[in-house]
Amino acid sequence: MVACAERLGVPRGSGMFRRALQAVAFLTEEKIAAKVDYLKNTFRWSDAQVRIVVCKAPMVLTISKESLKRRSEFLLSEVGQEPAYVAHRPISVCLSLEGRVRPRYYVVKFLKQNGLLDCNPNLNTVVRMTEKVFVEKLISPHKEAAPQLAEDYATACKGEVPTNFRF
Template identity: 70%
Template sequence: MLRLRGCILVRLLSSPATSQAPPLHRPLSAAAVSPNPSFVAHDYLVSTCGLTRAQALKASAKLSHLKSPAKPDAVLAFLAGLGLSAADVAALVAKDPLFLCASVEKTLGPVAIELAGLGLSHSEIARLIPLSFVHFRSRSIVSKLRYYLPLLGSSENLFRVLKKGYLAGADIEGTVKPNVALLRQCGLDDCNITKLSLAKGGVLSSKPERVRVMVACAEGLGVPRGSGMFRHALDAVGFLGEEKIAAKVAYLKKTFRWSDAEVSIALRMAPCVLRKSKELLQRRSDFLISEVGLEPSYIAERSIIINYKLEGRMKPRYYVVKFLMENGLLKCNPGYYYTAFKVREKVFVEKFISPHTEVAPHLAEDYATACEGVVPARFRFT
């Protein structure tokens, strides 16, 4: 850690003229050693930062007050010292031109040093800059990450959540902490809060009132707080609102021929079906009810199967089980279909294909063909 911090001090707080950091590309190296008394922001953004003419035209308006390249040169040397690529630098400057005006000595360098003190490596700090943009040039980013890192469990989780685009600028005290407190009251531990944040990027940065509505909608599905399914219920309802949820529930009832009680059971078992498109739900209903012959109540109690892939999983396995039943190799029991749909591929092969290699040597080949979307002749039942 001391070695890393020393490296940052030497390489990032040095002036551009004495910095040992590698240049981003040739124009940056030349700019660092050659004074330019007639500084033109637009030309600098194109030749030194790698922006397109259109990007530079838009960005240069925010840099019109600069009279020399001294401060931008220092910032570019700082970024090069961290190892950012030319493409990353160009993207950063295009989105946040004022980053070139930040003080390396007073802001960027100290922020990098404090982040290293939180345990972030040299490369992780480099990854953080394109994810936080404007927020990296504020010292408050350090206190935010001091809270986020233990909550999210790892820097990798942090980066994944930051990619959602919300968390870096969120109000910790007024927004994030109240939301975390509410989610914990609902029985979610930090691990589940992290998973929910990865699925719903804005959950921690949204207004607490919106998160309370989300919690109420999840409870409205009949999933109790503290249950292992509550995170999935929160993920399913998201920020849809009561009207959209009610419309989706009505569609589920119509499509799967469910009663109020049955749709309630289905959503408690697999709340994520709320996120499925109408087309997908209709195709699952046509297959499970019309083709396989499962009863609506049976599906409601095992609604997780609605999430399984139709072409690559359920249909090929259905053909295998149907073939075994038709040929007297398996009892005619609808329960076998559910078992076949839910087990892992290895278990399915061991249970439904391997025991019949002698009497049905073609079964494995036919199954593989069906998985590719082609129905073999032996799987065409009349």
């Protein structure tokens, strides 16, 4: 397992080494190679970019192919992020697409389209926020201008797309 994690590019001294060991613990070399190839094809990443992703977020190897495909389609097609950008910031690939990434993206997009945001936060910043901070910074300040926003966000977190979030 140690040798496998190191071959993936995760150094022993890295804070992610333990996560890499957990990720490869129950995977064969063939399954790891297949997942790496799938990541390259699905996200349009080079070998070097896959190494970056695995070093920063080794648990990406444990995400199902179907889930990776949905995340790729969302991040690259709907959000419009570049493959290299996602590779260097893999947090949005690892977090729940339906429960966190997509609902928060919709909130930011709604706020932008309605002229309620002074700044332009990027998706990675938004998904890294704790739930409390996200609500305090992006939902609570707009209670009067968008009274349905908190409810729409809660609905989106359940996997449904509220009418206000259909763009």
